[in-house]
Amino acid sequence: MSLNGISELIEKLTARGARTVALQFPEGLKRKAGEYARALHDTGFSVIVSGDPCYGACDLALETLASADVLVHFGHAPVDNQPRVIFEPYRVDFDPSVLEKALPLLSRHTIGLVTTVQHVHLIPAMEAYLRSRGFDSRVAPGSGRTPHPGQVLGCCFTAAKIPGAEEILFVGTGVFHPVGMALTTGLNVIALDPLAGTAEEVSSEALRRKRFAVMEKARGAKSVGIIVSTKQGQQRMELARHLASLSPDAVIVTMREVSPDELLNLGFGCYVNTACPRLAYDDQVRFPVPVLSPQEFEIICGRRNWDEYAIDEIP
Known part of the structure; x- marks a missing residue:
């Protein structure tokens, strides 16, 4: 949605009887926060902007919503039912x-x-x-x-x-x-x-080679942290419990933001990520120790063959 579509958003908010509105933007759209906030404020709404990082519709600013009637989440489609959240698309056109x-x-x-x-x-x-x-x-x-x-x-x-x-x-x-x-x-x-x-x-071969190297490095770890996100759209505790059962050295760790500093402070020899799947694949160079996907951990625990390698997904 462009700012020119603000009238449709105002209609939606008015229909819900909202008075205090929380706004949430992904990283690429955060600079538009001030424009939307001013436009809504000029129409009579009280506005709160979430300044926390946002990685998708699975990462809603529920803490900010607690102080508002409605959360307007820009740029993503819903991944589950959220009655107090309005998802506003951000369309990008091309020929x-x-x-x-x-x-x-x-x-x-x-x-x-x-x-x-x-x-x-x-x-x-x-x-x-x-x-x-x-x-x-x-x-x-x-x-x-x-x-x-x-x-x-x-x-x-x-x-x-x-x-x-x-x-x-x-x-x-x-x-x-x-x-x-x-x-x-x-x-x-x-x-x-x-x-x-x-x-x-x-080609997927380059990723396979990189991930194989990470897995080999993880084999020598003396302790394993199984990361579980506390974000509602990413929380996979049942999967984490399954993974923890595969090794006596594994411990479940809950986190909201998975950062290199926090992983370093916790001190585990390697981690298995059940939060946003992209963390393991995109951010490995930033992490102080190997961070595996669930499927990769199953491989090094002997519960899955290398030929059965699969990328992690949240269905």
């Missing part, structure tokens, strides 16, 4: 003809089309463009944590598991999503950055 950049890399006829929530409103236009170029594009329906057709999250690649798809075209920024899809589906994945206008074929 679907930019898909032309990816066409030389597509080697199959039947293409699975996936993107992030910022671009899901353009799925029909992208499908039409691919059809006009002779491709059979297929889009998975929305479900669970990804309610929009074709939507993927960094922790959920369900939309990439498309029956009949021979290849995946990911439209979005970064390589984590397409690497995750390559690991999850076993299919060739082409990543198109629609803002930069660049396309590349993505």
Whole structure:
């Protein structure tokens, strides 16, 4: 949503009878907080802005909501039912003809089309463009944590598991999503950055090699901390209990923010992450000791074969 859509948000808040409104923004949108706060204040609302880090719809500012009638969470789609939260999308447009950049890399006829929530409103236009170029594009329906057709999250690649798809075209920024899809589906994945206008074929082998090195380093750990997030959308205590049962050296540790300093202070030889799956994959270079995914810990405990390696997801 652009600031020009503030009138629709005001209508939603008025319909709920809200007087005090909490606002939460992901890192890329935080600089818009002041503009939204002023616009709502000028309309008669009392406004509180959450300044804490926000990593997705799984990371709601519930402490701030405790002092407000409604929390407006910008930039993400809901991952569960939150009656006192309004999820406001932040749409990013582009010309679907930019898909032309990816066409030389597509080697199959039947293409699975996936993107992030910022671009899901353009799925029909992208499908039409691919059809006009002779491709059979297929889009998975929305479900669970990804309610929009074709939507993927960094922790959920369900939309990439498309029956009949021979290849995946990911439209979005970064390589984590397409690497995750390559690991999850076993299919060739082409990543198109629609803002930069660049396309590349993505391989999961580099990630596999890096993760194998982390796992080997973790084998010598004398103590293991099983991290459980206290954030409502990331909390996986049942999984943590299962993982803790695999080793007599494992202890469950609850945390809200998983940071290198806190892991260093706790002093475990390695950690297993059941919070946001991207922590283990994205932030390993910052952590003082190995941080494994649940599947990787199962491998080093002998409960899963290396051939069964899978990327961690929250379904």
